[in-house]
Amino acid sequence: MEPIIQLDGVGFRYELPREGKSDWSLRGIRLTVHRGEHLAVMGPNGSGKSTLAKLLNGLLIPSEGCIVVDGLDTRDGKTLPAVRRKVGMVFQNPDNQIVGTTVKDDVAFGMENAGIPRKEMLERIREVLDRVGLNGLEASSPHHLSGGQKQRLAIAGVLAMRPEVVVFDEATSMLDPAGRKEVLQAMEELHRTGTTVIHITHSVREAFCAERVLILENGKIQWQGSPRELFLQSEEVCRWSLEVPLAVELKNRLRERGLPVRQDIVGTEELVETIWTLLSRN
């Protein structure tokens, strides 16, 4: 697979160290994100997840090591606008990332910055609003939108820039379940159409939709692998204080009781199937 973002020995600290204290937010990060991949990044509060997100599009510049996005080093100020076009960001708070006074104005904001001609802007606005399902709301003012709609608007603004990668920095954490579902669907659609998706999240359930999960703790990558592998090692999951999905929790308890339940079950349906089989056998 072709790499799209490469991090090599990346470290970051917000301020210079005070008397002997090391305050690295991230240290020694070596990571390759592949084109078209769906990657989830998890970790407890203060583990450096958001810092990692901000490093990916040059909002923060690594204190050591380097980040190369599609051949462009984020330390190079001249290519930074190009990096930001390639890597779009959707932030946590739906309100605080909408600049425009109407849906249309907001989608246009990034394109205006990039100096895209008006005619093309209008075409792209129609196209991306269609994609996120906000067509017909062009003239609405943002405060009339629901949380999920606001986040979809933010996604539309990012998509209008035709990005290679979209980073979701806890973009679902402030939404109600319905809004969360809308955003996850949009994310899924992006992945299907070949955009690289990096999803920074607290929720194990959401990370489960990804192809690869990365766990950060104390500024270091502690573990990476497929979501399925992750839940095979539920003691590890507990150690990183992540909440385990109900099905996995139940499977573990059943196994503790000595019931013949397979270790590699992670989904609800699989578990239901197994329990049925067990019951009918008795």
Next chain:
Amino acid sequence: MSRLANPILGQYVPGTSVLHRLDPRSKLVFVFLFMMAVFLANNVLSYMLLVLVTATAVFLSEIPLPLIFRGLKPVLYLIGLTAFLHLWMTRGGDVLWQWGPVSIHENGIVQAGWTSLRFFILVLMGTMLTLTTSPIELTDGLERLLSPLTRLGVPAHELALMMSIALRFIPTLWEETEKIMKAQRARGADFESGGLYRRAKSYIPVLIPLFISAFRRAEELALAMEARGYRGGEGRTRIRELRYRMADGILLAVLLLLVGCLLWLRN
């Protein structure tokens, strides 16, 4: 509904009238120059001309008269007060009425009448601008009108961006204020009782969280803007388009004609 019952002075009323469709730049220029032209008038005919132009504007705006005047009410009181003062203070001409040291002179009546009319025309024309132009259009118009001054150091783009972000966040912050007030009420805060001072003081626990959250919002918004490639006004294109139309030309012609007539009529 509540807006109809109690409109704020000059609050935008959406519509599709000729005035609404005019380019905000020409409206701004027209109102600015009209306000200066008002001071050229000094006799009955010239004032009648001004009244005619203002009445035409009101008519063309297609905004119901009661709505306009309810918004103007506080200004009408102010006009009444100045007229009253003029009436007593101005001396000259025949004395029409006297009671001890208090007197009304002929000039007082004339002055009170003309000044009130002038004041009224000024305010009415000013509101016609804001009643028919949305704040964001006004911002756009101001930005374009000021942009030639960018070279002289006037930050036209930044000012316009600040205004439009403020407009974007007014409803958001308003919602937040209500939320904080509810939260404080639930903790026993009382916003209704007591004198002016006590009531003002009771708003401090609302304002402080509001300010803190506004600063946090500002920081996050700045970050989001940077992530979306904002680098200032240079090299930006615009989605909002302003275009002069036939009607804007006519407006300009009306303005020139008006100034010409006023210069001719005045003595």
